[in-house]
Structures are given as structure tokens and as C-alpha cells.
Amino acid sequence: MTEIHVIRKENRHLYEHLFDLYHRLRYDIYVRQRRWMALDRPDGREIDQFDTDDAVYLLALEGTRIVGGMRAIPTTCPTLLSEIFPQLNLRSPIHRPDVYELSRILVVPERRGEQAGPGLATMLQAAIIEYGLSVGLTGFTIVLETWWLPRFEEQGWRAKPLGLPMDIDGMSTVAVYVSCDEETWDDMVQRKGIAGPMLHWLNLSSVPRVDISLSCRPTLQVF
Template sequence: MDVHVIRRDNKHLYSEILEDYFRLRHQIYVVERKWAALDRPDKRELDQFDTDETVYLLGLEGRSIIAGMRLVPTTAPTLLSDLFPRLSLNGPIRRPDVYELSRIFVVPKRRGEHAGPRAEAVIQAAAMEYGLSIGLSAFTIVLESWWLPRLLDQGWVARPLGLPIDIDSMSTIAVMVDVDEQAWTEICIRRSVPGPMLVWQGLPVIERPAIRDLVPAA
């Protein structure tokens, strides 16, 4: 699985894949997770945070989507700022060096893999790689509380921004995760991710030397 970076300046190369992606999001979040408020007649799951500022990381095998993630700059509207501001005691984060991660998924047939690095780990390591590549210092994430120990176990420094709140019968919390080389190295080592995964098709290769040259080793 390669993880492709899709942004405003190269999304024309991925028009069909993005169409599949939004329909897959509908299948996962509306049909599987039963988030009925997201349902649309066209069976595509899009919301106000899917804009030209949004970055998509898609794990692809050929043209098949295996995993996905959305990154939104916190200088733009985000889930935390517009929908769940009460999850952050000091107010929403609005900084050019911080992006929000959301819509993180792996397709059902590839969940719980045991051979090789799991798709879940690869897409998260790719997010850290992307953050380092463009000079971010942190991510914010709105997540179910049970996710927090998993983030810590993969070597990430994740700090709660407030107390957990019950939202739609789910204990939900907002966290800020440090973006640094240690976090990328730790998830690669602990989750058997072999190294840089990003494909920058149609984009300038802007990887920092630390990502190009650093090969994690157990």
C-alpha cells in the first residue's frame, strides 16, 4: 500500500479515486457506523470541511482504496472549532502550524491484519510524515476516548485539550498530538512501518532531509 497525497493542486489527477473515496466514506460512516445525519441522496459523504484547503491521504493498492485520512488546517473551520468547541477548555486551536486529522478509516476487509504493517499504522505514520514534510508542529484530533491509549502506545505524545464529553452515546475527547521526528520513528518501529510511504504525484517533492534519510530500525 502506498499513501498518496491529494491536495488542491493535484486533485485533478485523482478525480475518479476521490469519487470512490467519498462514496466509501458514506458506506463507512453512514451505513456501517449509522451516522444518519451525514446521509445524502447522492450517497457521497461530504461536509463543510471538504474544501480546497483540505488534504487527503489515501492508502492505495493500484486504484483500490484501503485506508484514508483527512487533514484540515486549523486556520480554516474544523470539527473542533465549529462543531465541538466545548471539547477544548481554552477554545479551538487556530494556528498555521497545526492541522486537524479526521475521517480516519481502514476498509473492513483490511482491519485487524496480522501480516506486515497494519493499514491503520501505515496511514497514521503517513500523516506524521506529511506533517514533518510541510513543517507542522502538531495535529488536533476529535476522537472516541478509547483511541487515546492506542495513540500513546504507538509512541505519540497526545495531550487532552479538555475533559471527555458524551456525544451521541460516545465518550469523546479532543487531543493535540506533537508532530516531530521521534513520533514518526516510534510508530514506524512499534508498528513495523518500513519508512517513508508518501507518493507526491503531480506535486513538488518537499520532504525534509530528516524524513528522506532517516530509516527507522528496531
């Protein structure tokens, strides 16, 4: 059974044993598989300047095995879009407390594609919308290859370009804004049959509670 856990600075100590595996998985996917050699490190872990205490991680776990994940960073902090790829913005990068940047979205190879059953990528996309709705976010920015755009549309995400696509290291790359709202959640529920809240908020009792109908938006669960 796949569980998606919210990891923030308040509860990271409970997951510290997983983070070496997590960074090695990122290295395997982004350096070994995707050949993003600028991320290469001699210790075989992929870590960058955005892996700070402000980062929020969603990790998809099957027992103690990490099968997927993503990172969310407040846009009030330095982000990929503000520091590394500012040229992808037609205007100034977004700096708002209700908008986070998503990055390092990953799924292990054997859990990709329709042959793997109900999509883990879809679960992660729904999970981050659930997180955003639960804590009062209104949207996410993402730097991504343009071939992701039709996939986002098919999953129910409404992605609005923040600038023109550019060739970066041989890839057509664009920055987008994805809305985090009830309409997006409802669309994903209807298209993909999301059963309801899926996040595990282990030891995050300080997270604001929301009283939202299961049929339209997630209800925060604290374990």
C-alpha cells in the same frame, strides 16, 4: 502493494476519478456501518463543509482501489473542533498554520486488525507524521472516541487531551493534540518497524524539500 498518496488542490485533478468512490466509501463506513445518521445524504456520498480546496487527503491505494485514508485541514480554517465541537476545548480552539486537524480516518473492514497482516492503520498514522514533518507542521488536533486513546499510545502517538471527555450521541468523545516531531517518528519506527518514507507526492514539485536521514525522519519524494 499499498501506496499512500498525498492529494492537495495542486494535484487533485489527477485523482478526480477516485473522489466519487472515496466519498461513497466514507458513506458506507460512517453512515451504513457506524450509523452516524446525521451524515446521511440521498446520493449515498459522505461530504461535509470541511471538504474544501484547503483540505489535504492521504489515500491508501491498491491499484485503483481505496483501502484507507484520512483528511487533514489547516486549523487556520474552520474545523470540526472550532465549528461543530467547540465544547470539547477547555480553551479557545487552536488556530495555527503549523497545526492541522485530522478527521475521517478510515480503513476498509477487511484490512483492519492483526489478522489482516501489517496494519494499514499504522501505515496511515506514520504517513501523516511523515507529511507533517515534510511540510513543517508541529502537531495535529483530532476529535475522537476515548477508546482510541490506548491505541494511539500503543502506536507511538502522544495524545494530549484539550478538554474533558463528553458524551456526544452516546459516545464518550474527547479532543486531543498529537505532536508531530522527530521523537514521534522515531518511536513509530522502533515500535512498528516502519521502513522509511512511504508517501507518493504525484505532481507536487512545489512542496518544500527536506534533507532528513532515513533512519530518523522521512525524506520528501516527488514523483
